[in-house]
Amino acid sequence: MTRLTARLAALLTLLGLSLSFASAQTTAATTTTELTAETKTAILNGVEEIVTTRAFVPGVDFKKWSEFVEKRRTELDEANDEAAFGRVVNQALRDFGFSHIRLANPRSTAARGQTSAVGTGANVVPNEEGLRVQRVVDRGPAKDLGLEVGDVITKIDGKKPTSADELNGDEGTKNKVEIKKANGDVKEVELEIKRFSTVREETLTWIDEETAMLRVFTFSAGYSRDNLEKLMGEAAKAKYLIVDLRSNGGGAVSSMNHLLSLLMPNDTVIGTFINRRLADEYIAANPEAAIEPTLIAKWTDKQTKTRERPSVKPFTGKIAVLTNRGSASASEITTAALKEQVGAIQVGQRTAGAVLASTYGRLPEGWSLQYPVSDFVTGKGLRLESNPLAPDVEEAGRTGEDGVDPVVQAAVKKLKGVLWFFRAA
Numbered sequence: 001m002t003r004l005t006a007r008l009a010a011l012l013t014l015l016g017l018s019l020s021f022a023s024a025q026t027t028a029a030t031t032t033t034e035l036t037a038e039t040k041t042a043i044l045n046g047v048e049e050i051v052t053t054r055a056f057v058p059g060v061d062f063k064k065w066s067e068f069v070e071k072r073r074t075e076l077d078e079a080n081d082e083a084a085f086g087r088v089v090n091q092a093l094r095d096f097g098f099s100h101i102r103l104a105n106p107r108s109t110a111a112r113g114q115t116s117a118v119g120t121g122a123n124v125v126p127n128e129e130g131l132r133v134q135r136v137v138d139r140g141p142a143k144d145l146g147l148e149v150g151d152v153i154t155k156i157d158g159k160k161p162t163s164a165d166e167l168n169g170d171e172g173t174k175n176k177v178e179i180k181k182a183n184g185d186v187k188e189v190e191l192e193i194k195r196f197s198t199v200r201e202e203t204l205t206w207i208d209e210e211t212a213m214l215r216v217f218t219f220s221a222g223y224s225r226d227n228l229e230k231l232m233g234e235a236a237k238a239k240y241l242i243v244d245l246r247s248n249g250g251g252a253v254s255s256m257n258h259l260l261s262l263l264m265p266n267d268t269v270i271g272t273f274i275n276r277r278l279a280d281e282y283i284a285a286n287p288e289a290a291i292e293p294t295l296i297a298k299w300t301d302k303q304t305k306t307r308e309r310p311s312v313k314p315f316t317g318k319i320a321v322l323t324n325r326g327s328a329s330a331s332e333i334t335t336a337a338l339k340e341q342v343g344a345i346q347v348g349q350r351t352a353g354a355v356l357a358s359t360y361g362r363l364p365e366g367w368s369l370q371y372p373v374s375d376f377v378t379g380k381g382l383r384l385e386s387n388p389l390a391p392d393v394e395e396a397g398r399t400g401e402d403g404v405d406p407v408v409q410a411a412v413k414k415l416k417g418v419l420w421f422f423r424a425a
Helices: 003-012 037-053 062-071 073-078 082-096 106-111 225-235 253-263 276-285 293-299 330-342 406-415
Strands: 102-104 116-119 122-127 130-136 152-156 174-180 186-192 194-197 203-208 211-215 240-244 269-275 318-323 345-348 357-362 368-378
Touching: 037 062, 037 073, 037 082, 037 357, 037 368, 062 073, 062 082, 073 082, 082 102, 203 225, 203 406, 211 225, 211 406, 225 253, 240 406, 253 269, 253 330, 269 276, 269 293, 269 330, 276 293, 293 368, 318 330, 318 406, 330 345, 330 368, 345 406
Parallel strands: 211 240, 240 318, 318 345
Antiparallel strands: 102 368, 116 194, 122 130, 130 152, 152 174, 174 186, 203 211, 269 368, 357 368
């Protein structure tokens, strides 16, 4: 990847911290691959080249990378497989003290951006009876057979399972599985390992006659502009809108801008992305000034703004945004923009505080490195990196057995109980 290509890619992609959904599936057994000293050296040399010549965060000295490596030289020499080596390198990368810089092994690199996986579509954990189902993918094989959260797999091919790995296997593998339902009923099904879509489509649900809730799972692969515009067309009649960004780890800047353009008037300021070129321009004009992201943002007029969407007019009612610690990157920018520009209410938990635009660089043997190339400051001068957004209403409760979500309840209560300033249509 050329430096120019990397910079262009960074403008399109603001990558979050969340793991891909496929990693939560029982799709493949964990494996370790031995690494030679030559391979490790080649990877480390590649990381050094990217970090010292391509990575950028205002005011950060990336030449310190060599110090971080030497501090862990013994551990690196002793790390002879992918898992151990990746762990040590990432510990060294964390010494920089910011997000969006991470070494990915070949398996993770190949899976990045995929919208399908091979597996059962169920996330399970061992318990005293077998394997308890914790999560079921909407379009996966387990869902098709009627498996639900709380079900227990008591037998696989006649034997009590003790590990989630027992549901792993090649595509096409079939297992006779005995399921115990929550009400005590037991049934036997044939569970086949298949390829299935991991895309979670955005949804719109009505809490009551005047309150709608828009759930956006990601701004990355799977984000659907057509679906969002259709849903927002339906939501136009709502007086109140709840935008649920919980556990949304981020994604593409263009997707984030698209959503905000459906929620805020055209040409509304989102904030400023500060890349190397902008920082160099600032330094040239202010040679004695500190290289501080908030100062650079205040100095420049190069701001990111919403863009009109001809098919859908921006929502004009009251907005609440739901967040938790898994709300990162583009989700945090979205939340901040809505709070600053249209007075939206944030409900739930603090966000991740991980907001740097990043891209990926290729490394030998199929490895890759995620690295930052741009910082971000909101329209009102707030740097979000390492500065989580605190909710206006804090609520950490989980949905109970009765299906009631206390975070949604808190959002509705707050929305209907606050005064709202005028928003132009």
